[in-house]
Amino acid sequence: MGSFFKILRFILPYKFIFIVAVLFSILFSLSNGVTIYAIVPLFDTLSDKDRTTLFIVPESERALIAKDGKTLYEHAVATQAGAKLFVNDRLAGKSKLEMLTALAFAVVPLIFLRALFDFIARALFSYAGNRAVLNIRRRLFLHLLQLPYAYFHRSRSGELMSRITKDVMPLTTAVSGEVYNFLAGFLLIITNVTILAFVSWKLIIFILVVGPLIALPINFFSNKVRRYTRKIQEGFADISAHLNESIGGIKVIKSFAMEHFEREQFDEINRAIFLRDLKKRIFQNLNPGIVQVLGSSIAVALFAFGGYQIINGELSSSEFVFFLILVLNLFEPTQMISNATNEMKSAEAASERIFMILDFPTEEYQKGRAGTFERSIGLRGLSFTYADEQVLHGIDLEIPKGRTVAIVGPSGSGKSTIINLIPGFYYPTAGALEFDGTDNRELTLDWLREKTSMVTQEVFLFNGTVLENITCGAPSTRERVEEAARIAHAHDFIMRLPNGYDTEVGERGVLLSGGERQRITIARAIFDNPEILLFDEATSALDAESERAIQDSLEYLFKTRTSVVISHRLSTIQNADIIYVIERGRIIDRGSHAELLERCPTYRLLFTQG
Amino acid sequence: MLPDDRPTKKPRKTFFRILAFLSPYRRQFIIGTLLALAFSVTNGISLYSVVPLFNTLTPGTERYQIHISEKDQRLLSGERPAELMERVNYHKASVKLSLNHLFQKTEKFTLLLYICGGLFVVIIIRVLLELAVVYFIGYAGYGAITDIRRAVYNALINLPLSFFHRRKTGTLISNIIYDTDLVSGALSNQLRKFVINVFIVITHLSLLLYLNTNLTLGAIGMLVLITIPITIMGRSFKRYTDIEQDKTAEISSMVVETVAGIRIIKSHRMEGFQLERFTKTAQRLFAKVYKKSLVDILRPHVIEIVASFFVVFLLIGVGSKVLSGEYSKGEFLFYILTFLFLIDPLKQIANMNNQVKQAESAGERIFGVIDEPHEIPPDERGADASLLPLIAPKEEIRFSGVSFKYTDETEYVLRDISISVPAGARIAIVGRSGAGKTTLVDLVPRFYSPSAGSISIDGVDIATYPLKQLRNSIGIVTQDVFLFNGTIAENIAYGHREFSRDRVEEAARMANSHDFISRLPNGYETVIGERGITLSGGERQRVAIARSILRNPPILILDEATSSLDTESERLVQGALERLMNDRTSFVIAHRLSTVTGADRIIVLERGAIVETGTHDELLAKGGIYKSLYEIQFADTPERAAREEA
Known part of the structure; x- marks a missing residue:
């Protein structure tokens, strides 16, 4: 239950609502008891031919009413005796049928109250629970945003999605409804047992001895249930991932006419879920089944025991009936507790998976101190190893403030890794990356990320308007946005869009061409106006004309700040102040375009075989 | 959520389609x-056992006797009646009489123990029957839901x-998973319940009818009464479910978006902005879920209150009969x-209505996908494509007056394209972005069908x-x-288990990828992730080319195949592509004109129409759009100088 209790923490902000809800559920269980209690005289009236009053109030109880200095228990007895006498007086001289009618109508408002209390309690629980779920979702998403970049290399995006949408669902049920059922179940049992104690001391002992047996098997199969729930969730994560793959690769699937093959793969995962579902369902039903058998055997034993007493004249049959009704009323709460336990087990399996994400350490944005950037960024003997593979070997590289530094080299040589190290997406395995001589591990991520901005080949446009995509939510004037768009040569085509800057662009930006999307991201970088620009192959998806169109804006962008540029386009890098040539994670040369063209064979190879 | 342009199906119909x-x-x-029928009968029997149980429970040692009313006694003393109801009553009475003979011989407490034992x-x-019902109906329900998922996929x-x-990937995935899950709830658990x-309900009503017809008819009246509030609540419930669905899908796609763009989000410090957008959606989802839960909570109470009114009348009705001595108190109880x-x-049946409504909403969306016209006709669907002979052009591939526009758009993407591609020739298609190059080649494998022409x-x-x-x-x-x-290896063979390792390696060699594959930790058995993150762009492209080489297709389409590669990997890939294009009819799209100069023919597209055709030299000589495109790319750049130097 560990993870589930961790989840319950999310209810804490709503503890006030929670407490009120608990009060109402106490009221509910009390009114439930009173409703049942009201039925007893009914049976008495019917069975006892000589009765003239609705209630029989024993002398001992009458005496208590007048007594001074009552104990708490005596108070309770006296109060209920007083109430009975009051009703008896009101109904004095009425026929039995009239008494019966009066009693029956008295039950209606009781049932109404009982329903009202239950409704209020449940509604409050649902509010607190759903709020908590909202916070969990938010927390998960926030966590997702703050996870280190390396985490995303390992996880499938479909799986992450399944965490936030699907795994949260069993929590909703558990936190908003089942916690209440669990609690209400307990309260109902407590009130019923208390009333039982009033009715017959003889039988209550019997119940107290055998009753706890009912509770024993409640958790019998919950481990199995939890195991299958986990397996089902895993199955769904697989399905999610497979779907993601199929939809992303739909063109490839179709061009290879492999629909059939993909479907078979899907079937396999799907089939596995079927069996797990069925097994889980059976184990889930075994619990209440066993509770029923045990509960029923207790009821049957009670019949035999109580019957024996009645036959011997030790117990009145109406008392026994009341007793039985109360005992029967213990079954439902027991079932409620049992079901709630099951549901909470399901929720726990989901919680565990949620905490697998939440427990993964996030980036710490505030740790360290703000740095300075007056002179340069320096990579000093920097090495980097990822997944047992050494990607960078002893890199020494200097990025002076205000200059444009280009990094070129064959694919897989480690260019992107160098760029990823600068804003602290990764940290060096050996050596250091320094801002003005300060190791970047001592600097806050907030500072690092504020100084830098990245424009990459993967064009990322989120669901929202063009404007939002440029400003990324930062407050700004329309003029500033338009100015940035103009510099990025994006203003003209944006104005041609149906709603101009307010046009929505989709998840995959399907409505815009690659060049247009790229220009929006460049406008974003211009708008962001970072001190350090990290430019990772951002123009490679453009055709020659689009590239030409943004060449000027790039020049402007590079010239006005410190830039680190990766590109295989000569036009993009030829004006760089320094060009580093890197091969297999090592710097093999540095210099200007002309120098390198003259002396570096790798460089020549890269730029003469277009 | 999915299609807004399609008319919604009648909900009932959806429900039956699910069934x-x-x-x-x-x-x-x-x-x-x-088994469920048998279960409810045992349920009735265990309930009925309270009658003898309670009537046995009287103080004293006299033997227990079933109360036989005067009417029954008269019936028994007379002839066997001819009328049906009377005959039933006659038999009922005679069973009671013979039981009384039996009970006369048994001591009361012993009898009580017998009844208790029987009850146990x-x-x-x-309980055993219930478990069996869980298994069988669960099997059917989960089986059906598995089939539904399969059908959607x-x-x-x-x-x-x-x-x-x-459409958004996130939305589609949410459709399949979340929607089928909702249907699943209805088909498995709810169906059984x-x-x-x-x-x-049927057995209880029959038991009640057996005891008293008039009162029971009243009870049935109440059942009808209860359906009214349920129906009213069902409507708002469905509306909330629909919105809940939408918001859930929105959340899904936001997660997909975030994972895909995490580097940009982090480097632009957009975490706060994204969280705010997410929170807004999640809050809207919360509001709906909460309202839905209120309806959910209220429903059973409404039923209980309506039912309680009826219980009052019942108490009075049955109670007065006990007072008049017609019923025993066991029967009353x-x-x-x-x-x-x-x-x-x-x-529970009323609560099921919720689930059914949810399942219907979900079902509508699911069938929305299932009902979309398939592109593959039913008779071809199961066929193993690898058995059919490949279509190898011997003379030409011809476009005759082909025009194309997307169904939901008005503007033509391609206009009146007529070209002939001789078998084995290499044709290049160039033009500005958005000119229709990709659409043109997508028509060949019939990803889209021409709006006009053939x-x-x-x-x-x-x-x-x-x-x-x-x-x-x-x-x-x-x-x-x-x-x-x-x-x-699986990626290269892609679903064809019949390709031997040798052939896979041969294809990889031809695609210049054998060397780097052999250097990987597990060689051909190296697993590559969802986004193939451990391979570089060039390496991935070469794996993809090996996949094509292995299939040996007579027709080839290269759509910007080398655009995202740096120069060195492009050289390796280009080499692989050259080998691939040998003796095949090829369509090549490239924005880097240097890669298309060697084509047999170059087609220049502009706004969906062919504006120039010819060889590289012809087009340069012509001095038109091609020439200007070429100049944009090469003129006045050191790249050109470098080319000329080399």
Whole structure:
């Protein structure tokens, strides 16, 4: 239950609502008891031919009413005796049928109250629970945003999605409804047992001895249930991932006419879920089944025991009936507790998976101190190893403030890794990356990320308007946005869009061409106006004309700040102040375009075989 | 959520379509139903046992006798009656009489123990029956839901590319998983509860009828009364469910978006902005879920309150009969208990209405996908494409007056394209972005069909070939390389287990990828992730090319295959592509004009129309759009100088 209790923490902000809800559920269980209690005289009236009053109030109880200095228990007895006498007086001289009618109508408002209390309690629980779920979702998403970049290399995006949408669902049920059922179940049992104690001391002992047996098997199969729930969730994560793959690769699937093959793969995962579902369902039903058998055997034993007493004249049959009704009323709460336990087990399996994400350490944005950037960024003997593979070997590289530094080299040589190290997406395995001589591990991520901005080949446009995509939510004037768009040569085509800057662009930006999307991201970088620009192959998806169109804006962008540029386009890098040539994670040369063209064979190879 | 342009189906119809998925499992379902009937009978028996139990419970040692009313006694003393109801009563009375003979011989407490023992056995049987019902109906329900998921996936994967044109991946995935999950709730658990509860209601009502016809008819009246508030609540419930669905899908796609763009989000410090957007959606989701839960909570109470009114009349009605001596108190208790135990199943059936509504909403969306027209006709669907011979052009591939526009758009993407591509020739298509280059080549494997005109191979319209055969004959290498989760070998063989390792390696060698694959930790068995993150762009492209080489397609489409590569990997890939294009009819799209200069013919597209055709030299000499494109790329750049130097 560990993870589930961790989840319950999310209810804490709503503890006030929670407490009120608990009060109402106490009221509910009390009114439930009173409703049942009201039925007893009914049976008495019917069975006892000589009765003239609705209630029989024993002398001992009458005496208590007048007594001074009552104990708490005596108070309770006296109060209920007083109430009975009051009703008896009101109904004095009425026929039995009239008494019966009066009693029956008295039950209606009781049932109404009982329903009202239950409704209020449940509604409050649902509010607190759903709020908590909202916070969990938010927390998960926030966590997702703050996870280190390396985490995303390992996880499938479909799986992450399944965490936030699907795994949260069993929590909703558990936190908003089942916690209440669990609690209400307990309260109902407590009130019923208390009333039982009033009715017959003889039988209550019997119940107290055998009753706890009912509770024993409640958790019998919950481990199995939890195991299958986990397996089902895993199955769904697989399905999610497979779907993601199929939809992303739909063109490839179709061009290879492999629909059939993909479907078979899907079937396999799907089939596995079927069996797990069925097994889980059976184990889930075994619990209440066993509770029923045990509960029923207790009821049957009670019949035999109580019957024996009645036959011997030790117990009145109406008392026994009341007793039985109360005992029967213990079954439902027991079932409620049992079901709630099951549901909470399901929720726990989901919680565990949620905490697998939440427990993964996030980036710490505030740790360290703000740095300075007056002179340069320096990579000093920097090495980097990822997944047992050494990607960078002893890199020494200097990025002076205000200059444009280009990094070129064959694919897989480690260019992107160098760029990823600068804003602290990764940290060096050996050596250091320094801002003005300060190791970047001592600097806050907030500072690092504020100084830098990245424009990459993967064009990322989120669901929202063009404007939002440029400003990324930062407050700004329309003029500033338009100015940035103009510099990025994006203003003209944006104005041609149906709603101009307010046009929505989709998840995959399907409505815009690659060049247009790229220009929006460049406008974003211009708008962001970072001190350090990290430019990772951002123009490679453009055709020659689009590239030409943004060449000027790039020049402007590079010239006005410190830039680190990766590109295989000569036009993009030829004006760089320094060009580093890197091969297999090592710097093999540095210099200007002309120098390198003259002396570096790798460089020549890269730029003469277009 | 999915299609806003499609008329919504009648909900009832959707519900029956969902039920139709049960039909392959009807055997399990029928067995389950029969067991549920047996279950409800045992349930009735255990309830009825309160009558003798309570009547036995009187102080004293006299033997227990069933109360036989005067009317029954008169009936027994007379002839066997002819009228049906009277005959039933006659038999009832005679059973009572013979039981009384039996009870006369048994001591009261012994009798009580017998009844208790019998009751215990009945309860055990009842629990066992319930578990069996869980198994059989669960089997049918989960089986049906598995089939539904399968059907959606099958529909999805067979949909034309145009379907995916606008839709979000997250939304589609949420459709399949979340929606089928909702249907699943209705088909498995709820279906079983429904069957069991219906039978319980039936047996309880029959028991009540057996005791008293008039009162029971009143009870049935109440049942009708209860349906009114349920129906009203059901409507708002469905509306909330629909919105909940939308918001859930929105959340899904936001997560996908975030994972895809995490580097940009982090470097632009957009975490706060994204969180705010997410919170807004999640809050809207919360509001709906909460309102829905209120309706959910209220429903059973409404039923209980309506039912409680009826209980009052029942108490008075049955009570007065006990007072007049017509019923024993055991019978009174039985009547009340039976009625009380009727309320719970009714509540559950009413709650089911929620699930059914949810399932209907979800079902509508699911069938929305299933009902989309498939692009592959039914008779071709199961066929193994690898068995059909590849279509190898012997003379030419011809576009005759081809025009194209997307169904939901007005502007033509392609206008009146007529070209002839001789067999074995290499044709290059150039033009500005958005000119229609990709659309033009997408028509060849029939990802889209021309709005006007036709495409033929050696005079045969491509529309007449089975789609799979056509696509198998065409190899496509695009800029977005898609590698699947799995090993490199699996990615190259892609679903064809019959390709031996030797042939896979041969293809990899031809694609210049054997060397780097051999250097990987597990060679060909190296698993590459969802996004193939451990391979560089060039390496991934070469794996994709190896995949095409292995298939040996006679027709080849290269759509910007080398655009995202740096110069060195481009050289390796280009080499692989040259080998691939040998002796094949090829369409090449490249924005880097240097890669198309060697084409047999170059077509220049502008706004969907052909504006120039010819060889590289012809087009340069012509001095038109091609020349200007070429100059943009090479003129005045040191790149050109470098080329000339080299």
